[in-house]
Amino acid sequence: MSLLQVKRLGKSYDLETKVLKDISFDVEAGEFVSIIGPSGAGKSTLLRSINRMVEINEGHVIFDNNDVGSLKKKELRQLRTDIGMIFQHYNLVPRLSVIENVLHGRFGYKTTIQGILGRFTEDEKERAFYLLDKLGIGEHAYKRCDQLSGGQQQRVGIARALIQDPKLVLCDEPIASLDPNTSKIIMDHLQSIVSELNITCIVNLHQVEVAQTYSDRIIGLKAGEIVFDGPTPWLTDDRIHHIYGTETRELITG
Amino acid sequence: MKREKEMKRKRWQTTILLAVIIVVTYVSIAITEFNVLTGITAIPQAIGWMFSHLLITQESLAKLPSILEKLNETIFMSIAATTTAAAVSIFLGLMGSKTTRVSNVLSVLARFIASFSRNIPVVAWALILLLSFGQNSMTGYLALFVGTVGFLTRAFIESIDEVSGSAVEALTATGATYFQIVNKAVIPQSLPQMISWILFMIETNIRSATLVGILTGTGIGYIFDLYYKTMDYNTVALVTFTIVITVIAIEMASNYIRKVIL
Ligand SMILES: Nc1ncnc2c1ncn2[C@@H]1O[C@H](COP(=O)(O)OP(=O)(O)O)[C@@H](O)[C@H]1O
Ligand SMILES: [Mg+2]
Numbered sequence A: 001m002s003l004l005q006v007k008r009l010g011k012s013y014d015l016e017t018k019v020l021k022d023i024s025f026d027v028e029a030g031e032f033v034s035i036i037g038p039s040g041a042g043k044s045t046l047l048r049s050i051n052r053m054v055e056i057n058e059g060h061v062i063f064d065n066n067d068v069g070s071l072k073k074k075e076l077r078q079l080r081t082d083i084g085m086i087f088q089h090y091n092l093v094p095r096l097s098v099i100e101n102v103l104h105g106r107f108g109y110k111t112t113i114q115g116i117l118g119r120f121t122e123d124e125k126e127r128a129f130y131l132l133d134k135l136g137i138g139e140h141a142y143k144r145c146d147q148l149s150g151g152q153q154q155r156v157g158i159a160r161a162l163i164q165d166p167k168l169v170l171c172d173e174p175i176a177s178l179d180p181n182t183s184k185i186i187m188d189h190l191q192s193i194v195s196e197l198n199i200t201c202i203v204n205l206h207q208v209e210v211a212q213t214y215s216d217r218i219i220g221l222k223a224g225e226i227v228f229d230g231p232t233p234w235l236t237d238d239r240i241h242h243i244y245g246t247e248t249r250e251l252i253t254g
Numbered sequence B: 001m002k003r004e005k006e007m008k009r010k011r012w013q014t015t016i017l018l019a020v021i022i023v024v025t026y027v028s029i030a031i032t033e034f035n036v037l038t039g040i041t042a043i044p045q046a047i048g049w050m051f052s053h054l055l056i057t058q059e060s061l062a063k064l065p066s067i068l069e070k071l072n073e074t075i076f077m078s079i080a081a082t083t084t085a086a087a088v089s090i091f092l093g094l095m096g097s098k099t100t101r102v103s104n105v106l107s108v109l110a111r112f113i114a115s116f117s118r119n120i121p122v123v124a125w126a127l128i129l130l131l132s133f134g135q136n137s138m139t140g141y142l143a144l145f146v147g148t149v150g151f152l153t154r155a156f157i158e159s160i161d162e163v164s165g166s167a168v169e170a171l172t173a174t175g176a177t178y179f180q181i182v183n184k185a186v187i188p189q190s191l192p193q194m195i196s197w198i199l200f201m202i203e204t205n206i207r208s209a210t211l212v213g214i215l216t217g218t219g220i221g222y223i224f225d226l227y228y229k230t231m232d233y234n235t236v237a238l239v240t241f242t243i244v245i246t247v248i249a250i251e252m253a254s255n256y257i258r259k260v261i262l
Helices: A043-050 A073-080 A098-109 A112-117 A122-134 A150-162 A180-197 A208-214 A237-253 B002-032 B036-053 B064-096 B104-118 B122-133 B137-174 B178-216 B219-229 B233-261
Strands: A004-011 A020-027 A032-036 A058-063 A083-086 A168-172 A200-205 A217-222 A225-231
Touching: A004 A043, A020 A043, A020 A058, A020 A225, A032 A043, A032 A180, A032 A208, A043 A058, A043 A168, A043 A200, A073 A098, A073 B137, A083 A150, A083 B137, A098 A122, A098 A150, A098 B137, A098 B178, A112 B178, A122 A150, A150 A180, A150 B137, A168 A180, A180 A200, A180 A208, A200 A208, A217 A237, A225 A237, B064 B104, B064 B137, B064 B178, B064 B219, B064 B233, B104 B137, B122 B137, B122 B178, B137 B178, B178 B219, B178 B233, B219 B233
Parallel strands: A032 A200, A032 A217, A083 A168, A168 A200
Antiparallel strands: A004 A020, A004 A058, A217 A225
């Protein structure tokens, strides 16, 4: 069975507009999937429905044989330990050190008290340093995060996700705030997560070329609906125009 | 075209605003029968009186130990009222904040408590509490406490919302519990701002404590009132002087602490 199944998912924040309409797709373990589409298409909402950071209104998300929408609070917490998340703005605690931020990824496995007292095992600490070295920021482990560059902060974010030992990593516009060179470093790291650690990756992107370079498969979202879903080579220029069609026209006339 | 219209509108708005202010000022003067000219001409006279009567003399200096004792009482009461209020405000702030609230009902309640206690002046609180607690230091403490809870809760809500929304999202997504998130993300990130607000409130409370003390008959306010009523202006001057020195010292200390923590 697939690692992730999204079945007829629907979502609206208010009564008037449906942000997601009848979304269905499966993701196999080890896939690198990009979701592309103009801004406002519903990419972030779709990603957050998978780990239920937003509530699902219609349909189902089945992750690792769990119906995500029907989980109780504690079960949901447990499920989230299997899903790492990476954000456009890194979402670190800026005043805390790099290593502290990385270890935050272990909270899901701990009791409240263990977490508050900062009781981490030697294994966990070793793993944190190992990941930081692997991501090339080992020497910054004791620096405060707000002293790092954007690219370095994003690598802290990746380390925090990986220390969860996740089966799936969700990335919401991970390179949207970074320059092209730094973006390449980050995307290369994400690629090696999939190829070396065999962790599944779903990445929201608005740069089509980047999606084409890195992903096995691309899903095109437009106004809350899937308008393309297939292996990367199938994404022709025509189809790209179809996904972004209205937006480019708006850009020209507006 | 559009911009010209916009500018014209702006100029009109300014003119109208100015006219309103003038009218309101005029009406207030008329209603209160406050004579501006007399008021202004009285200023030099008042300053003259202060210089000739409010002198610290050898005699009044003898009373310094008892003044300092009462001053200490006031300072410690202000600090105690502020820190205990801060503890309550952290709780109310967490409940009231968009990022850390646990339920909408509690959030509305926390915000209501905050705005209710904030919008009644400390002096009014003191007078209200006087009715039930009488003239003692408990009344003064409670008056400061209530006002401080109102102010700090609102300040903390803003600090929390401003500073920790994104980290809270990230930690929720890792499966962290509420108290882990609060203790390891929200508090560490907003603590410097919170401490800064607490220091500010200690300064403010030492100032208000003097006034509150006059009403409740405690601390430095009591001493001030006592010598003022017996027309011992030399001692009044000394009391005022010690208050000013204290407030300046506290302000300098808190500015220093701010510089270190921020
Ligand atoms: N928390 C929210 N409350 C209300 N509307 C929202 C919220 N988040 C997103 N939306 C709306 O949902 C639509 C899709 O947003 P989003 O999922 O962020 O799209 P994308 O990530 O593709 O830019 C937008 O119209 C946005 O205004
Ligand atoms: Mg988005």
